[in-house]
Amino acid sequence: MALVLKQPSVLPGFGLTLGFALFYFSLIVLIPLSGLIVKTTTLTWQQFWHTVTEPRAMASYQLTFGASFLGALINGFFGSVVAWVLVRYHFPGRSIVDALVDLPFALPTAVAGIALTAIYSSNGWIGSYLEPLGLKVAFTPLGVLVALTFIGLPFVVRTVQPVLQDLDKEVEEAATTLGANRWQTFRAVIVPELWPALLTGMAMAFARSVGEYGSVIFIAGNMPLKSEITPLLIMTKLEQYDYAGATALGVVMLVVSFVLALMINLIQWWSGRRHTAS
Amino acid sequence: MILKPFVLTLALLTGALGFTSSIQAAESISILNVSYDPTRELYQEFNAAFAKHWQAKTGQTVKILQSHGGSSKQARAVIDGLEADVVTLALAYDIDAISEKAGLLPANWQSRLPNNSAPYSSTITFLVRKGNPKGIKDWNDLVKPGVSVITPNPKTSGVARWNYLAAWGYALKQFGGDEAKAQDFVWRLFKNVPVLDSGARGATTTFVERGIGDVLINWENEILLSTKGSGKDKFEIVVPPISILAEPTVSVVDKIVDKRGTRLVAQAYLEYLYSEEGQEIAGKNNYRPQLPAVAAKYAANFPAVERFTLQEFFGNWQKAHKAHFADGASFDQIYLQSPK
Numbered sequence: 001m002a003l004v005l006k007q008p009s010v011l012p013g014f015g016l017t018l019g020f021a022l023f024y025f026s027l028i029v030l031i032p033l034s035g036l037i038v039k040t041t042t043l044t045w046q047q048f049w050h051t052v053t054e055p056r057a058m059a060s061y062q063l064t065f066g067a068s069f070l071g072a073l074i075n076g077f078f079g080s081v082v083a084w085v086l087v088r089y090h091f092p093g094r095s096i097v098d099a100l101v102d103l104p105f106a107l108p109t110a111v112a113g114i115a116l117t118a119i120y121s122s123n124g125w126i127g128s129y130l131e132p133l134g135l136k137v138a139f140t141p142l143g144v145l146v147a148l149t150f151i152g153l154p155f156v157v158r159t160v161q162p163v164l165q166d167l168d169k170e171v172e173e174a175a176t177t178l179g180a181n182r183w184q185t186f187r188a189v190i191v192p193e194l195w196p197a198l199l200t201g202m203a204m205a206f207a208r209s210v211g212e213y214g215s216v217i218f219i220a221g222n223m224p225l226k227s228e229i230t231p232l233l234i235m236t237k238l239e240q241y242d243y244a245g246a247t248a249l250g251v252v253m254l255v256v257s258f259v260l261a262l263m264i265n266l267i268q269w270w271s272g273r274r275h276t277a278s
Numbered sequence: 279m280i281l282k283p284f285v286l287t288l289a290l291l292t293g294a295l296g297f298t299s300s301i302q303a304a305e306s307i308s309i310l311n312v313s314y315d316p317t318r319e320l321y322q323e324f325n326a327a328f329a330k331h332w333q334a335k336t337g338q339t340v341k342i343l344q345s346h347g348g349s350s351k352q353a354r355a356v357i358d359g360l361e362a363d364v365v366t367l368a369l370a371y372d373i374d375a376i377s378e379k380a381g382l383l384p385a386n387w388q389s390r391l392p393n394n395s396a397p398y399s400s401t402i403t404f405l406v407r408k409g410n411p412k413g414i415k416d417w418n419d420l421v422k423p424g425v426s427v428i429t430p431n432p433k434t435s436g437v438a439r440w441n442y443l444a445a446w447g448y449a450l451k452q453f454g455g456d457e458a459k460a461q462d463f464v465w466r467l468f469k470n471v472p473v474l475d476s477g478a479r480g481a482t483t484t485f486v487e488r489g490i491g492d493v494l495i496n497w498e499n500e501i502l503l504s505t506k507g508s509g510k511d512k513f514e515i516v517v518p519p520i521s522i523l524a525e526p527t528v529s530v531v532d533k534i535v536d537k538r539g540t541r542l543v544a545q546a547y548l549e550y551l552y553s554e555e556g557q558e559i560a561g562k563n564n565y566r567p568q569l570p571a572v573a574a575k576y577a578a579n580f581p582a583v584e585r586f587t588l589q590e591f592f593g594n595w596q597k598a599h600k601a602h603f604a605d606g607a608s609f610d611q612i613y614l615q616s617p618k
Contacts, residue, residue: 054605055614123489138488139473218480221473222431224613235476236433239350240604241357241375 033254039247051248060230063141065256067229068209071148072156072202079156079205080198086157087164101157104150109214116147117219139221144229147215152205159201160194167193196268203264210257306339309540309547312362314349314436314526315479316500320563321366327559328550332543340543348477349436350375356382356531363535363544366528368436370394371595373529382533396525397551398565401585402437402444404516405485405494405501412492416518417448420493421466428491430481431474432602432609438478441495442609443598444522447591451520461608468612486513497524499564502579523585526565 040048051057086098104112120127120137127138137143167190175185213231220227230253237246313321325342332340345352345360349368356362357380367373370388377383388395406414412425420427432438442464449463450456475481478496482504485494493516494501505513528548535541550556557567561576592598602608 056610117488121488121490139490217476222476223472223474224610232476236431238354239348239434240599241350241354241379242605245605 036247036250036254039244040251042244043248047244048248051245052252056224056228057230057233057249057252059225060228060233061252061256063144063227064210064230064253067141067145067148068152068206068212070145071152071209072206074145074149075152075156075205076198076202079153079201080160080194082153083157083160083164087161101154103154104152105154109151109212110218112150113147113215113218116143116150116215120146120219138219139223139227141220141227143219143221144216144227147219148209148212151212151215152209155205155208156198156201159197159204163194163197196272199264199268199271203261207257207261210253306341307540307543308341308343309363309544310343310345310361311364311366311547312345312352312356312360313366314352314368315346315477316497316503317366317526318344318346319503320560320565323563324551324556324559327555328547331550331555332546338543340547342547348434350434356380361534361538362531363538363540364528364530364548366526368526369439369595370525370527371439371599372436373527374595376531382531383529384532387529388527390530391528391548392552393568394525395527395529396568397528397548397556398526398560398567399585400498400524400526400565401521401583402440402495402524403498403501403521403583404518405496405504405513406492406516408512408514410514410516414493414516417445417467417520418452418463420445420470420495421463423470425470425493426472426491427467427470427493427495428473428475428481428485429471429495430477434476435478435481437497437500438481439598439603440497440522440524442602443588443592444495446602447522447586448518448520450591451586464608465612468609498566498580502564517581517583520584520586523587525588 043051082101086094086101117124117138119125120130120143122128122131122136122138124138127136130137135142137146171189172185175189180188211231213229213235216229217232220229220232222228222232230249234246234249237243237249311321311325321342321344325344329340329342332338345355345362347355349372353365353367353372353375356365356376365373365376373383373387374385377385377387391397393399404414406412412422413419414425419425429441430438432442445464445467446460449460453459453463473481473484473490475484478500481494482496482500485491486504486509498517501515505515528551530541530544530548532541535544551560552568554569554572557569557572558575561567561572561579564579566580567573567576588595588598592601600607606614
């Protein structure tokens with residue numbers, strides 16, 4: 001499908017709106033981010049490289065991006081299940097559950113972090129049962145994963161839900177009448193429809209998790225090389241008045257997040273095209 | 279049409295702002311005290327006392343705003359433009375930073391008030407679980423295998439730096455000034471630390487609420503506070519025979535008070551901390567008073583501790599920071615040299 005710019009549109013003034021959009025985008029996004037990069041240039045290349053590759057920084061990238069990715073995967077699966085249940089079944093209290101999904105959006109992250117820590121620490125409701133099994137959640141990297149999964153959930157549910165709602169049951173019935181078994185229907189009919197939305201949701205959950213600070217800080221334990229996330233390392237640098245070092249780490253996160261977001265967009269675009277082509 | 283409500287709000291806002299500021303200029307003056315976390319209760323009480331004193335003395339109503347947070351975070355806020363008339367922070371290093379990075383006060387600020395600009399002092403003590411099951415009495419009990427120690431992260435917390443230096447100074451005293459042995463001692467201590475919270479209150483929460491650790495190292499005033507009320511039956515205070523003399527320091531922020539025209543009241547505010555009433559309030563809020571008469575009155579609350587000074591072992595904060603808390607310094611080496 002080619003993009004046609006000259007199409008008559010309901011909103012007049014393409015030039016004006018584009019100008020406004022660019023201005024707004026610059027003001028809110030581009031200027032602060034370029035400030036970040038300008039500040040980093042006060043470091044020499046060696047200093048920059050040293051700051052962003054020291055062992056503590058490397059360990060923190062691994063934890064931040066690794067746990068965010070895992071969290072997004074977990075949410076991809078369970079979030080879809082939640083969305084499915086909310087769309088396809090009617091049960092008492094459904095609208096309450098539906099509203100509860102948004103809570104991680106609204107809750108101050110510090111509150112989430114403190115609540116999760118209280119529950120998962122060795123004297124907490126859940127933690128006291130997990131501890132005898134040798135499973136420590138609070139103050140370990142596992143705790144980071146729990147917190148990131150918590151804050152990422154609504155992103156997946158809220159992107160998958162509308163697509164599921166639009167998905168006609170008739171299509172599935174048609175598949176059945178054409179002789180498809182349940183697995184075939186799921187794989188060939190439902191998944192291709194959901195896939196782009198699911199990817200978007202997971203990408204958003206991932207991006208949100210990478211930047212998360214408030215909730216993780218309480219549950220992580222913050223041990224160097226073990227359970228330190230990159231945002232904490234940035235805070236640590238700031239506490240030492242090392243502004244340039246902090247922005248250097250910020251730039252690394254920015255670049256990695258941007259590349260990942262771009263990749264996800266490309267995958268989406270590619271899968272969307274393949275889907276419409278077939 | 280859409281703009282109308284905006285214009286209206288704007289008009290109302292500017293009107294309201296103009297109105298309040300004109301009132302303030304007329305009869306009262308306000309100053310902002312930027313402080314660190316555990317002084318909240320202390321300054322609430324002190325501010326009320328000072329306002330009364332100032333009113334009686336000059337007839338002027340003074341409104342004191344307080345801001346609390348992690349000590350270096352607060353210093354950073356001032357550097358970045360928070361208009362603090364006075365700063366009352368956990369360590370001199372943070373006020374040094376304001377002088378050095380933003381030039382808001384002269385480098386010799388610490389010599390302008392008595393006792394190195396520390397109107398009250400404190401020290402570092404231990405909190406253990408009721409009955410002291412691990413038998414902790416002194417610093418060398420903290421490095422024993424199987425003892426779990428809670429202290430915040432010295433990279434992000436003011437008190438954690440005092441804790442760290444207290445342990446290091448203790449070891450230097452024990453081992454006759456042998457730096458290598460002191461380092462080994464502190465490393466062994468930190469091998470016993472399962473969680474590094476980012477601030478003092480966070481560490482207290484981990485120990486008190488989460489039930490983690492056998493001993494908490496913290497400000498004496500925080501520890502005294504946590505044994506009041508419900509904590510009385512669950513915890514015990516252990517005061518080690520030797521600890522560090524912790525001096526939370528205060529200063530007027532020159533450039534700000536000159537700009538706002540508040541120097542007189544800000545100066546008087548800090549000086550009043552040294553007065554008998556100020557010292558009394560400090561003592562009541564678990565800070566050790568400097569004034570001998572008041573100190574004697576509260577002596578029962580504060581067990582005798584041999585307190586060594588920062589200067590004795592570390593020279594000054596700049597040197598201590600460089601040797602221990604800068605990137606790659608002794609604290610980082612604990613984790614870098616022997617990753618678990």
